[in-house]
Amino acid sequence: MKKLFKLVLNFIPRPLLIRLSYVVRPVMALFLKGSKFTDPIDGKSFKTFLPYGYGKQRNNVLSPSTLSLERHRLLWLYLKNETDFFQPELVSGSISNVDKRIILRDAETSSALKVLHFAPEQAFFNRFKKMDNLDYVTTDLNSPLADVKADICNLPFNDNEFDVILCNHVLEHIPNDKKAMSELFRVMKPNGMGIFQVPQDLNRETTFEDDSITDKKERAKIFGQYDHVRVYGRDYFNKLQAIGFKVEEVDYTSKLSDEEIKKFCLAKGEIIPVVYKN
Numbered sequence: 669m670k671k672l673f674k675l676v677l678n679f680i681p682r683p684l685l686i687r688l689s690y691v692v693r694p695v696m697a698l699f700l701k702g703s704k705f706t707d708p709i710d711g712k713s714f715k716t717f718l719p720y721g722y723g724k725q726r727n728n729v730l731s732p733s734t735l736s737l738e739r740h741r742l743l744w745l746y747l748k749n750e751t752d753f754f755q756p757e758l759v760s761g762s763i764s765n766v767d768k769r770i771i772l773r774d775a776e777t778s779s780a781l782k783v784l785h786f787a788p789e790q791a792f793f794n795r796f797k798k799m800d801n802l803d804y805v806t807t808d809l810n811s812p813l814a815d816v817k818a819d820i821c822n823l824p825f826n827d828n829e830f831d832v833i834l835c836n837h838v839l840e841h842i843p844n845d846k847k848a849m850s851e852l853f854r855v856m857k858p859n860g861m862g863i864f865q866v867p868q869d870l871n872r873e874t875t876f877e878d879d880s881i882t883d884k885k886e887r888a889k890i891f892g893q894y895d896h897v898r899v900y901g902r903d904y905f906n907k908l909q910a911i912g913f914k915v916e917e918v919d920y921t922s923k924l925s926d927e928e929i930k931k932f933c934l935a936k937g938e939i940i941p942v943v944y945k946n
Contacts, residue, residue, distance in 0.1 A: 696732040707731040708932050709744050709791055717933050722893045728933055736791035738935040739836065739865055744791075745932070746920045746940055751861075753781070753832070755801070772831055772861055779803070784855065786820060786835040788813045805830075821847040825855045833862040840866050840896045843879070849911045853945060862943045864908065867892055870939065872901035905941065913943040 702715025710733050718730035720737060729737055736744070747753040751770040773781050780803040785796065788806040793813050796804050807823070808814035818824055820835075821844055833856055842848045856862060877898035881887055884894040891899055905915045918940040921929055929936050 700732045705933050706931050707734055707736060708741055708748075709734045709736055709795070722888060731791070731933075734791040736789070738933060739938065740789055740791045741932050742920060742934050742938055743834075743836070743863060743865070743940065745924075746863075746918065750920070754799070770861070781831045782829065782857075783832045783834065784825070784830040786833075786838050787811055789836070792834075821851060823851045823855055827854055828857045829855050831857055831860050833860070833864075835862065836865040837867065839864065840891070840893075840898055840900065843897055845898070846907070846911070849908060849913075853911050853913060856945045858945055860945050862913070862945075864941050864943060866900050866904060866941070867896070868900045868902075868904055868939065870902060870937075872899065874901045874903050875899065875907070876901070908941065908943055912945065914946055916942045916944075918942050 696718065697712065697714070700714045700716060700718075701712075703713050704715050705717055705728070706713045709731070712731075712733045714732055717728045718732060719725045719727050720730040731737075731741070734740075749769075752772055755769075780801050782803040783796065783805065785792070785804065785806045787808045788796075788811065790813070793806070796802055805816065806814045807816040807818045807820075809817060809819060816824065820838065820842060833852055835852060839845045839848055852862060852864070875898055876890075878890075879897070881890060887896060888894040891897065905917060908915050919937060920940055921934055921936050921938060924932075924934070926936075928934075
C-alpha cells in the first residue's frame with residue numbers, strides 16, 4: 669500500500685487528486701473503521717490511519733475520513749481549544765477571563781470573522797464554509813477548492829481586510845517567500861492573527877535554499893518534496909518578525925497527554941507558528 673500511495677502522490681496532479689479523493693475516501697473510511705485511532709476533526713475512529721509522503725512515507729498519519737495529516741489535526745485542536753474561532757458569540761478583549769481563549773472578534777461589531785485560507789485543505793474546507801460565524805474566502809492558483817485564483821505574491825485583496833489568515837504548507841513552494849509574507853502582512857487587519865505552518869527542521873539554525881536545483885528528483889531528495897524550493901530552519905520565525913509580525917512558537921502538543929497524542933496520531937513537539945499584526 670505504501671508504494672501505491674507514493675506512486676499516486678508523485679504522478680497524479682494535485683487538483684485531480686482532490687477530485688478523485690471524494691470517490692475513494694468513503695470506501696477507505698468504511699474499510700478501516702475501528703477504535704484504536706480517532707480523527708478529532710470529525711470524531712470518527714479507525715483501526716489504523718493511512719501512510720503518506722512524497723519521498724519517505726510516514727506510517728499511520730493520513731485520516732481515512734477527512735484526509736487530515738498530523739498538522740491538520742493539531743491545528744484543529746488548537747483552534748477549537750485555544751481560540752474562539754468556532755464560537756459564534758462576540759466577546760470583548762484579547763483574552764477571555766472565563767476560558768483564557770484567544771479572542772479573534774471585536775465585540776463592538778456584529779460582522780462575522782473574515783478568514784482568508786490559502787490552498788484550502790479538504791479536512792477544513794466544507795466545515796469552515798458552513799460556519800455562520802465566518803466570512804470564509806479561499807485562494808490558490810490551482811486548487812479546485814479556491815474561490816479566488818491568485819498569486820500569493822500579488823494578492824487581489826485590500827489592505828487590512830482579514831481577521832484571520834491560514835497559510836499552511838504554502839511558503840515552502842514560493843521562490844520569493846519574503847514578498848509572499850509581505851502580502852500576508854498587508855491584507856491582515858491590525859490585531860489580526862495568522863497561522864503559517866511550514867515543513868521546518870528545528871535542528872537547522874538557518875533556512876537552506878538553492879535556486880540552481882531544478883531537477884524534481886533532486887528537489888525531492890534535498891527539500892523533501894519535488895515542488896519545494898527550501899528547507900526552513902529555526903530562523904523562519906525571524907523571517908516573519910522581520911516583515912512586522914509578532915510571532916509565537918506554540919508547542920500545543922505539550923498541553924496534551926501522551927495518550928491523546930497517540931490517539932489523534934499527532935507529531936509530538938510540532939510547532940504551530942502563530943503570528944499577529946499589531
